Amino acid sequence: MLNSLLREPLFQITLTLVVYILVNRLYGRFRFFLFNPLILATAIVMYILWFAGIDYAVYAKGGDMITFLLGPATVALGVPLYKQLPNIRANLKSISVGVVTGSITAIVSTVFIAKALGAGKETLLSIAAKSTTMPIALGITGILGGNDKIIVMAVAVTGIFGGAIGAEVMKLAGIKSRIAVGIGIGTASHAGGTSRAVRIGETEGSMSGAAIVLTGLVTALLAPYIVKWLI
Amino acid sequence: MAAYSKKRGIKLFEGFAILLLMQSTGTFLSNYFNLILPGNLVGLLLLFLALVLKIIKLDQVEETAGLLLDNMMALFIPLNVGLITILPRIRQEWLAVMVSLLASTVIVMVVTAKVVEFSERGRKNAKQPS
Numbered sequence: 001m002l003n004s005l006l007r008e009p010l011f012q013i014t015l016t017l018v019v020y021i022l023v024n025r026l027y028g029r030f031r032f033f034l035f036n037p038l039i040l041a042t043a044i045v046m047y048i049l050w051f052a053g054i055d056y057a058v059y060a061k062g063g064d065m066i067t068f069l070l071g072p073a074t075v076a077l078g079v080p081l082y083k084q085l086p087n088i089r090a091n092l093k094s095i096s097v098g099v100v101t102g103s104i105t106a107i108v109s110t111v112f113i114a115k116a117l118g119a120g121k122e123t124l125l126s127i128a129a130k131s132t133t134m135p136i137a138l139g140i141t142g143i144l145g146g147n148d149k150i151i152v153m154a155v156a157v158t159g160i161f162g163g164a165i166g167a168e169v170m171k172l173a174g175i176k177s178r179i180a181v182g183i184g185i186g187t188a189s190h191a192g193g194t195s196r197a198v199r200i201g202e203t204e205g206s207m208s209g210a211a212i213v214l215t216g217l218v219t220a221l222l223a224p225y226i227v228k229w230l231i
Numbered sequence: 232m233a234a235y236s237k238k239r240g241i242k243l244f245e246g247f248a249i250l251l252l253m254q255s256t257g258t259f260l261s262n263y264f265n266l267i268l269p270g271n272l273v274g275l276l277l278l279f280l281a282l283v284l285k286i287i288k289l290d291q292v293e294e295t296a297g298l299l300l301d302n303m304m305a306l307f308i309p310l311n312v313g314l315i316t317i318l319p320r321i322r323q324e325w326l327a328v329m330v331s332l333l334a335s336t337v338i339v340m341v342v343t344a345k346v347v348e349f350s351e352r353g354r355k356n357a358k359q360p361s
Contacts, residue, residue: 012309020305038304042311049312056316063309069299070306072250074271075257076296078278082289097350102343109335117327130332131339134307139269149313150321150328156311157332162340169337175344177351184344188336213275220268 006052012062019044036160074135081213088210094179099211102187103218104226106131111230121231126150128227129219130158133190136216140223159192166193167200182207187215239294246295249287253278 005011023041049059088095110131111124119127126146129137134155141151166185175181178201185193186208194212198205257274260266266273281287299306321328 073299075274079296082282098347101346114331119327180344180347184340188339
């Protein structure tokens with residue numbers, strides 16, 4: 001009986017949420033940049049599934065119901081965009097110049113480097129949107145025809161890395177403008193980088209935050225054309 | 232944070248309905264007009280527009296949006312677990328992918344920040360003579 005219960009979507013959803021909550025609480029206590037809640041929670045869920053002998057296809061029946069919530073979560077990004085509006089208006093030129101340059105640079109450099117190193121076409125389509133925030137990246141990758149699992153991993157890696165080295169890169173590059181530092185970090189590494197930008201200073205944090213959703217929208221508009229041209 | 236009230240509970244639920252309504256409308260528009268933006272993003276813009284035009288008040292969706300956005304990581308766990316199903320296929324490419332992700336992140340940061348700094352400087356210089 002236990003075995004059939006473990007195969008119910010109910011169990012898969014409960015497992016996912018409970019693991020997430022425990023990992024998140026742990027993360028609140030020990031803040032450390034390499035310790036990413038998504039990656040740790042994923043590893044724990046994978047381990048439990050393997051231990052219980054549950055296939056991914058069975059897990060996905062429950063998992064899909066959680067994934068469904070990403071739709072309304074993407075729409076919900078309209079709220080932070082609206083709240084950032086005064087901030088965006090006040091720095092309109094810097095933000096638009098930065099976000100457009102950054103989005104194009106992100107698509108071109110990601111695809112170009114991976115292609116030069118021998119990655120295949122499907123993989124290239126799956127990482128082109130890696131600098132955008134996760135739900136938007138997922139939508140763009142759907143349009144491009146890439147793999148949803150690869151883009152989620154790519155976005156997570158980009159966020160962790162941006163958060164880990166953002167401040168140091170800016171210092172090494174000799175960027176002095178606080179606005180430029182914020183927009184640079186936010187455009188390159190979405191919320192992952194922004195979590196670090198917030199700790200550099202208030203201007204850096206708010207600029208980085210303002211860049212996130214805009215980078216997603218600009219990338220969504222440009223990626224289909226740029227990628228077609230690059231591949 | 233305010234204490235729970237029946238009114239607040241109902242509002243949280245209505246906020247969810249508003250998000251789904253925007254997503255549905257966005258998806259319809261995206262499919263019908265064959266837009267380059269995916270339906271969810273059209274929904275995002277519709278919500279933004281509705282907030283700007285005060286058709287929807289911030290108060291109506293703010294908490295539901297926070298509920299989803301502040302727990303976004305949980306929503307990505309199932310897809311990330313699914314990575315295990317494609318591991319054999321990307322085994323030969325993972326190094327190329329990692330190098331590309333890391334290098335590109337640094338490049339984007341520096342290029343973006345430099346360009347923004349340059350545009351600010353240009354503006355200051357342009358203002359100086361006057």
